[in-house]
Amino acid sequence: MLDIIAPVRNAAGACSRRDLLRVGALGLGGLTLPWWLQAQASAAEGSVRPKSVVLLFLGGGPSHIETFNPNMDQPGPGRSLTGDVKTNLPGVAFGGTFPGLAKHADKMAIVRSFHHTDSNHSTAVPYVLSGGKSFSGGIGSVYARLRGTNDPRSGLPTTSLITAPDVGRFANARKRVIQGSQPGDLGAPYAPFQPDGEGPAISNMTLNMPHGRLDDRRNLLAGLDRLRRDVDASGAKEGFDRFRQQAYDVILGSAAKTFDLSQEDPRLVAQYDTSMFRVGESEFRSCSLGSQMLMARRLVEAGCGFITVQNAGWDMHASSGNNNMSLASGMRMLGGPLDKAVSAFLADLDQRGLLDQTLLVITGEFGRTPRVNKNGGRDHWANLSTLALAGGGLQMGQVIGQSAPQNDLPASEPIRVENLMSTVMHTLFDVGKLRVDRTAPRTLLDPIERHAPITELF
Template sequence: TGTNVPGIQVCELLPQLARMADRYALVRSLHHETNDHGIAGTVGLTGRAAVAGRVMPSMGAVAARMLGRPTALGAFCAVGRPLHQGHRPIQGEGGGILGGPYDPFRIEYDPVTGVQIHDLKPPEEITSSRLDRRRLFLQTVEKAREHLSQLREIQAHQATYDHAFSLVTSGAAKAVFELEREPDALRDRYGRHRFGQSCLLARRLVEGGVPFVQVNWSSHVESEEDYGDGGWDMHYRNFEVLQDRHLWMLDQSLSALLEDLAQRGMLNDTLVVAMGEFGRSPKINDKWGRDHWNQCYSALLAGGGIRGGQAVGSSDSRGELPAARPVTPADICATVFHTLGIERTSLLELEIAPDGHLIEDLV
């Protein structure tokens, strides 16, 4: 269907996004070398595949390392369960070679039980003064083990403890997770499903000072999973799932996020990226589904200095291969870092710079 930008079309099942195409840019020529969910997921999250067990840090971890932790909420939060392919975690969501201190602080939203943060609230019998004494005792114990402080495991443990302590004791931090503070009409606008409320929570986290928030659509690639809203791996029932569930939910929640950020004056300073590990095959298989397709797929970027109302790159007439301006996930990473004000030279010094380059058409 047509959009409010002449020459740009999107699926007819995305009517709300179609009406605000001037606010985002589409990259239509993304590609990389693998069609395996796990490897492709790592490439999408970090800009490159793991080599000999060496996993690069995710974009969020890089932001946490370079931008620091400005609030009790930390510098990198992930909303949703860790990504999996089958029973295997997909590498690349955390600190990688930077270590555990740069893993995301994970939050989950459940439509029945609400926001879930494990061990955030201390037992009622633990007063703030008693909590302070416990922390002082732990600090004393840690000082006796300073010779171990260089061990990555110890550092990760200490960083996690410090972060949890700040959350337990900061009323302002805990308030960010209270979605019931939002008007019912706004919560309805985002959608009362997992992805919708996760996007609303992401906005509250950014508003609370978190520099980087990652929202996972689901914890698993499969479209028929029991937990979450189901993944996008639709080798069968593709059209049924997209029409009945995925696309209207994506349209509702992503458009609500962009609209909400714009109305609050936050969109110009907040980069929004919507992308997956690869696309789906142009050819329909014998199960009325679409298979993995890493040769050419799309991503959406909005806000944060991105010039909206344009499509960067294009595919050939069959949608199989890039026809103009090929873009890689590493290029997306480089562009994200640029919008965050992270200099490539500083990433090179840490040996974590992606191989890609800034997509100049976007900025």
């Protein structure tokens, strides 16, 4: 068990070395001892690009038709049930619930030929999150294995997972994303850090009290403030070497500030805020997607290179027994907060000069059938799936690939999950330099080299 405790002073009023080591040994998402930070400082640095990826995963299978391929110029059921909205790209339209994102289309690339063949939730989620069948673990864990578990400058975890609270059937989608993001054969050190209070990193942290959840930020910050005051008053920071000082700063500085959303300008928080939207099926809660995306931006600034944001509810069959929403009602419920949160995220990154350093990927486990079922929903369909990207310094303001007139199959060369995985890795690494890095396992490098990135983006 790791504890954050007030340093114990000896008769001369100084902290004991043993207690200073306890501060230096605090764990955070793989951070253990200061020497671990020192080891990380030399890991794969030559090949790492100063960029981050935020993967917004829409659990349940978002309809490619009602999101980014409304297809309104074609007859039949492959047209959007929510209409469309013109974007700031000539001739390009988004689904009718995305008027905000339509104004950011020039910062985005829409893939209309994203394709795979798995239409089962339990297997498609890990398939997409791992970048195909090449890896047993999530893409974020592969990134952590290649780069190192912690940022060598801030010490914060290099991969994180930001989930939404459980509610009714939405909990199933959350569990799938958590499971699909795990490191598999890579091992527990490469698991994503979960700021919401789950996972091995959080379970090993206490603040003189049961840690509860990091959502209980008041108790967390109060404990950190007490420790900061005591250490500062003792003068114990004097004489720390670089990495012990960094370990101290992670716990008492950057970590606390990263998870404290009150540090943000209230006007910016309002731009992200999606709490006015109620989401769920039979059980409802305020939508947290806005705060999740704001937290993702803060993690990007703090040195986290791969962040998965989980958003549930996109399984819109409109089946009986109130088990699933229809497309029309579901898109009204979930499309609004997605539109607001992602629009705020892109505008925020752009204003801060972070858009070229941050690649946003929006996808889910599969798409939806071009046929509308008798209840007004669409069923599982992997042959065409949702994929949109933004930023990252890549070639944006374009539509990549084409769908067939009925929105059921790619009409151009399919973009596959493996191509998406390779795109992410080429964004995060100089793969040529990574290839000659002796510490990089060939089992991880071979799939990245074997599958081409989405060429239109580079």
